[in-house]
Amino acid sequence: MEWFTAPDLWLSRIVFQRGLAGLYFVAFLSAALQFRALIGERGMLPVPEYVRRTRPRHTPSLFHWRYSDRLFATVSWTGAALALALVAGAGDAVPLPVSMLLWLVLWALYLSIVNVGQTWYAFGWESLLLEAGFLAVFLGNDDTAPPLPVLLLLRWLLFRVEFGAGLIKIRGDRCWRDLTCLYHHHETQPMPGPLSWFFHHLPRPLHKAEAAANHVVQLVVPFFLFAPQPVATAAAGLMVVTQLWLVLSGNFAWLNWITVVLALSAVDASPLTGDRPLPDPPLWYVVLVVAVTVLVLVRSYRPVRNLLSRNQAMNRSYDPFHLVNSYGAFGTVGRVRDEIVVEGTDDPAPHEGTVWREYGFKGKPGDPRRLPRQFAPYHLRLDWLMWFAALSPGYARAWFGPFVERLLDGDRDTLRLLAHNPFPDAPPVHVRARLYRYRYTTWRELRATGAWWHRALLREYLPPTRLRKPVGEP
Incomplete structure (x- = not known):
């Protein structure tokens, strides 16, 4: 043998x-x-x-x-x-x-x-x-x-x-x-x-x-x-x-x-x-x-x-x-980084003075002052798909709406996928998403601000949305 x-x-x-x-x-x-x-x-x-x-x-x-x-x-x-x-x-x-x-x-x-x-x-x-x-x-x-x-x-x-x-x-x-x-x-x-x-x-x-x-x-x-x-x-x-x-x-x-x-x-x-x-x-x-x-x-x-x-x-x-x-990976490499920032408010009628509070994700960039964490080999599936969603809404058409609905419903299992829930007592009345351009700060900017990222607002990704009926209700 x-x-x-x-x-x-x-x-x-x-x-x-x-x-x-x-x-x-x-x-x-x-x-x-x-x-x-x-x-x-x-x-x-x-x-x-x-x-x-x-x-x-x-x-x-x-x-x-x-x-x-x-x-x-x-x-x-x-x-x-x-x-x-x-x-x-x-x-x-x-x-x-x-x-x-x-x-x-x-x-x-x-x-x-x-x-x-x-x-x-x-x-x-x-x-x-x-x-x-x-x-x-x-x-x-x-x-x-x-x-x-x-x-x-x-x-x-x-x-x-x-x-x-x-x-x-x-x-x-x-x-x-x-x-x-x-x-x-x-x-x-x-x-x-x-x-x-x-x-x-x-x-x-x-x-x-x-x-x-x-x-x-x-x-x-x-x-x-x-x-x-x-x-x-x-x-x-x-x-x-x-x-x-x-x-x-x-x-x-x-x-x-x-x-x-x-x-x-x-x-x-x-x-x-x-x-x-x-x-x-x-x-x-x-x-x-x-x-x-x-x-x-x-x-x-x-x-x-x-x-x-x-x-x-x-x-x-x-x-x-x-x-x-x-198999294969990164046949193309992006020159810029866009990120979706998801926010909520308990204001029943959002206006210019409305205070919006940001949801925090475990892995994907969000708060500019937060240093990214090491998670691999563990796979944060939602965070990865949020990167694709920022590239094009078409990547998220099937699931992004249901995701927002579950935030509005205060769904416990969905909130467990996040690092920070800004509405611990009751779910928000409205949720919106905005698209930001992110870039790494320079050494000088890091020393001056303590921020690892600089971000600038590009446009609205999802307008303020409210829940019409409870999730799961026919």
Whole structure:
């Protein structure tokens, strides 16, 4: 079985599995704590309405069989508990078939959530977690040496993530080709982190060096993942360093962390740890892994065709199970940052002298004096969608109105998604939204004002609105 196993990579398998299980835990935790306001029975985009107009074969999910908020919470917390058990090593403490079943259940539960999550779950890292999670089902445990075909499929996934992101940049915004995109990116990215202000103010020659290094790591280095060791380890190491740099510079949910975990699966630590004797795999397991390998390679046709296309698409799934997908990010970079500021008043008839009080979001910029926080790998879904809504009202047409209605209704679950509710005793009578242009302050402005952002009013985004009838009333 020398052609099938890679005993030198036993530690790589452990690190990958434990890291992936940790990210599964974060994903299920995010679902459990946010779903009621977003897609619950009284949410902005309720699951029951969605499943009524979709077919199970297009969006396979156990929620097509039955939906209730209690069932969704059970699925989310069960997934989180199972993920923690796998982090603790439960997959290696049980027989191989049971271990595979645990990983399969974890994947199926999260697939059920993603496929009814609608726009709140329309991010590349959701498909990436599912694709990596599907491969993890067949990676085995201590009952057998790591299967080389699955480890190579993980590298193939990492290759598509990095190379796809590199191509979408080179083909997209001109600033990637002239190495100036990072003059703007740290300021205009969806959700800045606590160090993003400092990254933005790095010298421009360093920004150009960052962009050039990014191109090398994403367009050249991925090919070396399939080279003999230690070249593959060195290639993976460069990717890890690049991803950790991105972790420091912004909040991108678990995108960077799952890329790190994938890269670590290619690292050969045997020169430091030595060999670890493991049993040969049973025949049924070999046959199953070979069949899955063939399936993934066949399903890779459309993602490869997308990579080669001049009209390359980012973050696209080609089947309802998210088995083999296309990835990419920031094909274009914004030059300016607009933010929606949501305000309320208890004045029954707003006028020029009306006092409006601002709602505070947990992650997205709001109060100019508030330093952005670090949340990744946790995903603040509402905050991310507010960035898209500021780009164009079309991105928010389905959910922004229901969001405002729930603020007017004082909906507890919606208010839990926010950092500050300026109406703790009773909901406002009117809510409005205004669009502001944000930019980072300079060092001098920061010292003088204590503000990390400067903002200027652009226009009204939503005029003062009041509740006509209680939310949920027909």
